[in-house]
Amino acid sequence: MTLLQLPAIRSKKPTEVADPSAPEPVVLSAESVEIIGRELDAIRDRVAADLGTADRDYILRVVRLQRRLELTGRGLMFLGFLPPAWLAGVAALSASKILDNMEIGHNVMHGQYDWMQDDMLHSSSFEWDNVCPSDQWRHSHNYMHHTHTNILDLDRDIGYGLLRMEYEQPWNPLRLGNPVYAFALMMLFEWGVMAHDLEYDNVLKGKRKWSDVKSLIGGWVRKIRGQVAKDYIVHPALTGPLFPLTFAGNLTANVVRNVWTFSVIFCGHFPSGAQVFTQEETAEETRGEWYVRQMLGSANISGSPLMHLATGNLSHQIEHHLFPDLPAHRYPEIAEEVRALCQEYGLPYTTGPMWKQVANVWSKMFRLALPLPPTAADTPAVIIERRKITPAA
Numbered sequence: 001m002t003l004l005q006l007p008a009i010r011s012k013k014p015t016e017v018a019d020p021s022a023p024e025p026v027v028l029s030a031e032s033v034e035i036i037g038r039e040l041d042a043i044r045d046r047v048a049a050d051l052g053t054a055d056r057d058y059i060l061r062v063v064r065l066q067r068r069l070e071l072t073g074r075g076l077m078f079l080g081f082l083p084p085a086w087l088a089g090v091a092a093l094s095a096s097k098i099l100d101n102m103e104i105g106h107n108v109m110h111g112q113y114d115w116m117q118d119d120m121l122h123s124s125s126f127e128w129d130n131v132c133p134s135d136q137w138r139h140s141h142n143y144m145h146h147t148h149t150n151i152l153d154l155d156r157d158i159g160y161g162l163l164r165m166e167y168e169q170p171w172n173p174l175r176l177g178n179p180v181y182a183f184a185l186m187m188l189f190e191w192g193v194m195a196h197d198l199e200y201d202n203v204l205k206g207k208r209k210w211s212d213v214k215s216l217i218g219g220w221v222r223k224i225r226g227q228v229a230k231d232y233i234v235h236p237a238l239t240g241p242l243f244p245l246t247f248a249g250n251l252t253a254n255v256v257r258n259v260w261t262f263s264v265i266f267c268g269h270f271p272s273g274a275q276v277f278t279q280e281e282t283a284e285e286t287r288g289e290w291y292v293r294q295m296l297g298s299a300n301i302s303g304s305p306l307m308h309l310a311t312g313n314l315s316h317q318i319e320h321h322l323f324p325d326l327p328a329h330r331y332p333e334i335a336e337e338v339r340a341l342c343q344e345y346g347l348p349y350t351t352g353p354m355w356k357q358v359a360n361v362w363s364k365m366f367r368l369a370l371p372l373p374p375t376a377a378d379t380p381a382v383i384i385e386r387r388k389i390t391p392a393a
Helices: 030-050 053-079 083-108 134-147 173-187 189-198 200-204 210-238 240-269 287-296 305-310 314-322 328-344 354-368
Strands: 002-009 026-028 382-390
Touching: 030 287, 030 328, 030 382, 053 083, 053 240, 053 328, 083 240, 083 305, 083 328, 134 189, 134 210, 173 189, 173 240, 173 354, 189 200, 189 210, 189 240, 210 240, 240 314, 240 354, 287 314, 287 382, 305 314, 314 328
Parallel strands: 026 382
Antiparallel strands: 002 382
16 A cells, blocks of 8 residues: 655645735645544544434424414505504514525425425425525535535636636636625525526636526526516506505515525635635545535634524534535534534634624625735645555556
């Protein structure tokens, strides 16, 4: 047996000039990486073995809450001529859509509750209140993003093919519109998620043929037809002369959901401190290396239990990327062990309150609109030594 030394995993290209004020990165040995991997596997196995009635009861309570909020919101629209009733209806419907997309839809479609064998909450059959068909989302998110988290040119969530979110992405004059593009994506986020699997930039570049995306468009038409009919035709029509107010209420609820979802996702992936990687650096990853990449490429949001519920517990984005198929309401208990593991090996555990993470992300988007060098906060915090055992020649 011979040992083949592989390139260390870094988050910046060697040709880049690091900020001289940045601290020296932590060097994580190959042996430490594999120990971390085994410890995280043990955490996962323990939680998976403990799943049962309490987890079932939890998700069913959330489903009941979501349905009551939706019924309340739609019911209040019949009193929409009273401003307080309209505002309360919009608030209830917004909360319903946020719960449906985050704590229920996102997590159910990750397979977190497949073990229940309940068709209503099974990843293969669940459909959410969103214009993106669930099967397309499972491919672009569950497979493409979670497999290739923060790997340049593989993880299309890095900028969604539209934004410059990392310094490694080349700058050109079109990048000056970065904040404007981001604002538009935020307001129309469910539509951006829908188009994500299209890879429109690759279609325009000729790297993907239109014939390859015909099936996607068929799914869009079916889903859009149902969503538009529900929110903008049927329910407004049921309120008779209040049609314009109900239409506006439903539109507002969808925008609120879009802004919230965009903010949660971007705070979990793109604040300063989250690292990115190249395909060469992550080739033939071990299980431990995959785990460490997930930890270094994600960030958490601190806050109250209500805030964690509203984010679908994606406020624990680090834990979600480590264990995407474990019920998300378990992440708070897992987070204590993951944070301790990071401290033991000198790894960053990026977290902060929502307002701070939102400000950080938007500040970064404005900086990346310009051809500026990375700041000290954007330099790599960790270098992972890699080693691969290969058969002797």
